[in-house]
Amino acid sequence: MNPIKAQYDERGSKPHKLIKALPYDRPQPGTGEALVELLAAPINPSDLLTITGDYGVLPDLPAIGGNEGIGKITELGPKVSGLEVGQTVLLPVGCGTWRSHLALPAKDLIPLPGEADPLQLAMLTINPPTAALLLSEVVDLEPGDWVIQNAANSAVGGYLVQLAAERGLQTVNVVRREGAVESVRKQGGEVVLVDGPDLARRVAEATGKAKIRLAIDAVGGEATERLAACLTDDGTVANYGMMSGEPCQISAGQLIFRHITLTGFWLASWFEQSSPADRQQLFGDLIGKIAAGKLSAPVAATYPLSRVSDALRAASRGERDGKILLTPE
Ligand SMILES: NC(=O)c1ccc[n+]([C@@H]2O[C@H](COP(=O)([O-])OP(=O)(O)OC[C@H]3O[C@@H](n4cnc5c(N)ncnc54)[C@H](OP(=O)(O)O)[C@@H]3O)[C@@H](O)[C@H]2O)c1
Numbered sequence: 001m002n003p004i005k006a007q008y009d010e011r012g013s014k015p016h017k018l019i020k021a022l023p024y025d026r027p028q029p030g031t032g033e034a035l036v037e038l039l040a041a042p043i044n045p046s047d048l049l050t051i052t053g054d055y056g057v058l059p060d061l062p063a064i065g066g067n068e069g070i071g072k073i074t075e076l077g078p079k080v081s082g083l084e085v086g087q088t089v090l091l092p093v094g095c096g097t098w099r100s101h102l103a104l105p106a107k108d109l110i111p112l113p114g115e116a117d118p119l120q121l122a123m124l125t126i127n128p129p130t131a132a133l134l135l136s137e138v139v140d141l142e143p144g145d146w147v148i149q150n151a152a153n154s155a156v157g158g159y160l161v162q163l164a165a166e167r168g169l170q171t172v173n174v175v176r177r178e179g180a181v182e183s184v185r186k187q188g189g190e191v192v193l194v195d196g197p198d199l200a201r202r203v204a205e206a207t208g209k210a211k212i213r214l215a216i217d218a219v220g221g222e223a224t225e226r227l228a229a230c231l232t233d234d235g236t237v238a239n240y241g242m243m244s245g246e247p248c249q250i251s252a253g254q255l256i257f258r259h260i261t262l263t264g265f266w267l268a269s270w271f272e273q274s275s276p277a278d279r280q281q282l283f284g285d286l287i288g289k290i291a292a293g294k295l296s297a298p299v300a301a302t303y304p305l306s307r308v309s310d311a312l313r314a315a316s317r318g319e320r321d322g323k324i325l326l327t328p329e
Helices: 045-052 118-122 127-136 155-166 178-186 199-207 222-228 252-256 267-273 276-291 305-316
Strands: 004-008 020-023 033-043 070-076 088-090 101-105 146-149 170-175 191-194 214-217 236-239 261-264 299-304 323-327
Touching: 004 305, 020 305, 033 088, 033 118, 033 305, 045 305, 070 118, 088 118, 118 276, 127 155, 127 267, 127 276, 146 155, 155 170, 155 178, 170 178, 170 199, 170 222, 178 191, 191 199, 199 222, 214 222, 222 236, 299 305, 305 323
Parallel strands: 146 170, 146 214, 170 191, 214 236, 236 261, 299 323
Antiparallel strands: 004 020, 033 070, 033 101, 033 323, 070 088
């Protein structure tokens, strides 16, 4: 297989028009490096925002897309120990994963269980830890507590439903369309509501007027206010996504009279601030759950790298039934 990379040379509002599948020379693993062939890499909203120029960190141009994924080691350079040819490995976050062959420092590769579903493992680095940390880093939650989230049919939303249930937390799951309700139920979401002006009343009815202290917002705009209105006094809205493209709106009344706090969460900051032991513990736990089939996200489609433009167009469309991933030819 000849190497192919998905590269963009400029930023702009239509990522699928900017990304190109280009041939390149097969890299040679140098000292301390391994040659890794891609198995799968997802297309996340942050990948699209990076190409449009709207993300929090932007690579120099030209750039290869993709922030996460997995591969198989096919060759070892000199002075590599602890890894073998044939081993499935996690690619380092942010390394430009949308390419078929990568020569990478062996010390940056995390071995993965080879028998696990490669598509599920490929989605491990970003969304599962985000869901886990949104439940552990913002508000202290006890079993039995309620949490509300919007974009509940997103990949993060689905992981959050599964991880919350495992911790004995109860979730109110808000989606923006009726057609997404069933997929959230399939992942274990018991209370699933379609967003709308009377959301707080419907949430109170569905939860028996539960005191909800944490709202998790991936949308922004007016959706932030609707979540805030569902919280008990002193509650917290944690925004972690900008799917609407609108600034988070929250009324002065929520802030002044009800002491609602609006805060943000970014996984990249947690990577910087956490200790290696914390990262090892979280990822060890998530890898175990994914390998055991206890934590998963729906997959809408896979595309070969040569069709990266079609893949980005599909990933940019709303109302998908799961992730789009890139795979080798
Ligand atoms: N802060 C962090 O560290 C961090 C980490 C990971 C992810 N994220 C963010 O988390 C969010 C979800 O990521 P993901 O990979 O889980 O997404 P995903 O699986 O691609 O799902 C996207 C979700 O957004 C919804 N959506 C799209 N456009 C919308 C709009 N205009 N208004 C309301 N909802 C809309 C979709 O609903 P439909 O199905 O109805 O289209 C779907 O539920 C993204 O914003 C992503 O950037 C943040």
